[in-house]
Amino acid sequence: MEKDEYLEMFIDESNEHLQALNDNLLKLEEKPDDLPIINEIFRSAHTLKGMSATMGYEDLASLTHQMENVLDAIKTNKLEATSVLLDVVFEAVDHLEAMVQDIANGGSGKRDVKEVVIKLEKIEKGELVDEVAATKIPEKTIGNEIHSYDDFELTVLSQSAEQGFNAYRLEVSLREDVILKAARVFMVFEVLEQVGEVIKSTPTVDQLEEENFDLSFSVTIVTKETETDVRARVMKVSEIEEIKVTKIDTEEIDQAQGNSSNVDEEKTDELVEGKVQGESENKPETEQKTAQAANKTIRVNIERLDSLMNLFEELVIDRGRLEQISSDLKSNELTETVEHMSRISGDLQSIILNMRMVPVEQVFNRFPRMVRGLAKDLNKKVNLEIIGADTELDRTVIDEIGDPLVHLLRNSMDHGVETPEIRRNSGKPEESKITLKAYHSGNHVFIEVIDDGAGINRDKVLAKAISSGVVSAENGPNLSDKQVYELLFSSGLSTADVISDVSGRGVGLDVVKNKIESLGGNVTVNSTPGEGTMFSIQLPLTLSIISVMLVEVQAEIYAVPLSSIIETAIIKKEDIMAAHNQKVIDFRGSVVPLMNLTNFFEVPVTKEEDEYYSIVIVRKGEKMAALVVNSFIGQKEIVLKSLGDYLTSVFAISGATILGNGQVALIIDCNALIK
Known part of the structure; x- marks a missing residue:
């Protein structure tokens, strides 16, 4: 058999079965005695094993077989599907996903899975599950050193590298005669926070605070400082024996990120697909009709x-x-x-x-598993509700929204929802609820992340923003609640009291805002103290063909995206006022800055000034600006073309289009204009 001929089909179907395993294992944790769910899990594992063996991927088939033995014991009531047991099964699924991803990247699918196989064998033999699950599993490696980074941390490292930051891993050893270990650790963190952002600590922050470590610990930071400067600053802390600083290479970060990325997310890069073909045996007539419809789709x-x-x-x-x-x-x-x-x-x-439309389910599917793991790490009880997973978005947009949603969900888990004890004392149910919701509205898709936690503490955010220099002490008290909440998207602002392994490093929400705005969307936040917080993302349906307003600026034509326009108007020259050396107008009670595109884009003047000005009111979130043009041409659907590799940093221009008369019109990036 020509393996290459069936490789794409194998990868695609393996991804489907792995996603089904993840989904159904989560359901099984909720309903341990539900036989149909157990049968579905067993069927997915069995099919995956058969496919892997047929394609010659023996490691993959072997691990699946061992996992299948444990699932069979659950199916025959020899084992109980406890949360601890399922932790081990999830570990096996993680390895399977990594092996399939390796195959998709051109690898052989081989992986060292001895530890997890030993765990599965012990569980199958009836050994105590709690003791087996506590056995240590090797962590992910970057370079030749063992050091675990989850998907979120790898994303932060990758994005920091793109922005010109250096990433270092510091191995700090304390002297044997150190008196207060936790105090020395705190001082090290204080120094590091002054030069950069802490991304990871091993052991965890909680363990360090409790002095639950020997004499050494490691910290990963991103900073603009050099390796020498970082070392010199940390060595100023007394009672430090030695410090070893290792720079993390960008290629290693990207490689680790590729190896650990969720398989389902990668699937959207490879194939656009119809519904998963279901098995019709023993299913109601409606499900059989769905399966028949799926058979009419092609990949x-x-x-x-x-x-x-x-x-x-x-x-x-x-x-x-x-x-x-x-x-x-x-x-x-x-x-x-x-x-x-x-x-x-x-x-x-x-x-x-x-x-080209793909259901957001492709991205949403990975979050229940992520929330389960985070809830355990944070000792919180969280129920994730997903609404509107069948809402469709253009594939190019789908590829980009995964990381922003990871940031928002982690933020809700860490900052939003409270621990069971605090919720109980507040008269709330111990189990908190996070809702991930998607829906269409006009030519946009809205994605909302809603939690029923404590809400945002206005005073705390404002105090942090003032101390960080984001706003001045004079202007701070005059801000509305909504304006204060928007400060959370400022770069480097974090309201965490202590740095945790989940958030509180001042990295995250500004990344979310930048990413969403680069897609032509925007993100807002609303909160009610004591009741919860909602982050709302607005995204365009597609990025390829957009509706614009064509305007004349002297002899040139520019295109302004309709999604950014509030309205157009004609004003008199005397309506223009001045404030802080800036021309402004009064627009429905709001002071809006005026921007003359002729001056801004340095367009050669071919028309004399008139006593009337044509203006286009545009917005970016809550901010507005009035663009002065010579005349309006009209609305048009245009094709968005990039400016190419040589013009990647043209300010306030997102691309170009070719008009009916052959003329090229530049497309204005209103998000970049309004700063």
């Missing part, structure tokens, strides 16, 4: 859809050109033909865009 390589989209974008440009020619020639026959072609191409555009 298409995403590169083919990208090529189709590129060709259609060229067609849209030619359509605009034909409309322009038709208008100039005033030929009825040509006009009718062009109008018919426009209707047909509009329908074709709708079909192509729908083909």
